[in-house]
Amino acid sequence: MMSNKPIRAGLAAAALVAAGALLLSHGVSAEEAAPAAAPAPTFNKGDNAWMLTSSVLVLLMTIPGLALFYGGLVRSKNMLSVLGQVFYTVCIVTVIWVIYGYSLTFTGGSYFIGGLDKIFLKGVTTDSQAATFSVGVTIHEFIYIAFQMTFAAITPALIVGAFAERMKFSAVALFIPLWVTFVYFPIAHMVWYWAGPDAIDAAAKAVEAAADPAAKAAAQTKLDEVLADAGLIFSWGAIDFAGGTVVHINAGIAGLVGAILVGKRTGYGKEVMAPHSLTLSMVGASLLWVGWFGFNAGSNLEANGGAALAMINSFVATAAAALSWMFAEWMAKGKPSLLGILSGCIAGLVAVTPAAGFSGPMGALVLGLIVGVVSLFFCTTIKNAIGYDDALDVFGVHCIGGIVGAIGTGILVNPALGGVGIIDYVAGKVADYDFATQVIAQFKGVLTTLIWSGVGSLILYKVVDILVGLREPLEKEREGLDISDHGERAYTA
């Protein structure tokens, strides 16, 4: 008999949410603007159109892209449970994001988390603007909210692959909202939150324009404040274009912890647990690749050369990684598998995610060739040596691929290697590149993410275990989660 606790908790939460939302929202076209004094915004329909499209593309990545990729890899008796867990994640995170997720992630507060200034999207109207990476260029804030929302949704959806085929739906249903709140929002804030180029540019120009030493000192203090109004990892100078740390390392380590805590699937290593439909996995992987252009090129926030670079890198690194995995497997195992080329493709996409707008295309090519082999090594040799059951290789592909990409980004952003360098908004030009400084910053970002997500996820899994229990009872696991959790069969023929 399923526990009623999660159902009652969910209904209570929904009632509270509905009440709060109605009380605090004033209607979308009201005149209350956000207090920040931004320069007169330029409404570029091309930028906005691209970002609208990108948001939809990232949704497509998750449903049905990720859902099918994962679903095809499990046994048919568990197909619906995977599809359902992914779909549920999109829905619950969407709701949470607009209530408090966006506010916690993308407003000022501390180095670790933002504040509640924009709870229930308070103050955001159809006129509100969000900064891009170019001074004086903005996009509609609702679009930015939607775009980031899709990232917040796909990240926890990635995790479910690690503990697939044996974690209860009620456990997943409770874990996801807790995880995004205590792990995803802080990490996204730490890596991506900053005051924006317009605020920095204005403060820097004020310092230059200041006439006497007193005014200059005051302006300098103001500039320092603006620069400090950023997430911790961002303030270290670590760069992550589209989410190598925020999404992939984050989800990857959370997946590994979950897979170990919930335990191996019954019969793992003895019974045949072959994918029930690599055909659907191929459909899913292809949708992931297509949608990923929204993920990477959309992270440029404008439809310009930066987006074009991110697009070309997302083609090249992906293809290179798919080929390098395929050929490495061909040599090592004797046959090139379809699952191998698909996995290499995903690994390449993961690795190029932090690098997409920073690396040159040839750098992306090299990155892809490397990550294909490294990821294959972790998904096969390392995994079998240690013996954990990361069912769909979330750690081997996303965590390891993300680490390769994150460190690689620090190397490939170097203009000498074809990278675009990092813009110094105070000086108004591309900063001088220093290998040691940048790579160390990347390492710090990677380590912080691993620790925050690893430890945070561990605690949350334990909490969920105490409240509803993580693992399906043996008979239910044997019968299949589709019948046990959902009362349905994926295939009736």
Add this chain to the structure above:
Amino acid sequence: MKIVMAIIKPFKLDEVRDALTSIGVHGMTVTEVKGYGRQKGHTEIYRGAEYAVSFLPKIKIEVAVATDQVDKTIDTITAAAKTGQIGDGKIFVLSLDTAVRIRTGETDTAAL
């Protein structure tokens, strides 16, 4: 009456069916099965997981025939299903007590 049960390679089904029709056997039951005898299976590899799959897909044909038709049936099936490679299959003959045609109620040989 007897039931002649044959396990054959799947691609031989049409050949065997045509051959049986030509000797006057007009009905049969066909099932998709898995099995092995001396034929070796294969290895499947999915990322880090390797599976030795010993069960191979086969087709099982069951026909009910009059006792005096059994030898001709066996010879026909053998000739049609044989490739000469390991895994061609086996034929078993089982006793059949009664047969009934549901639509008309005819029994035994009249029902075959």
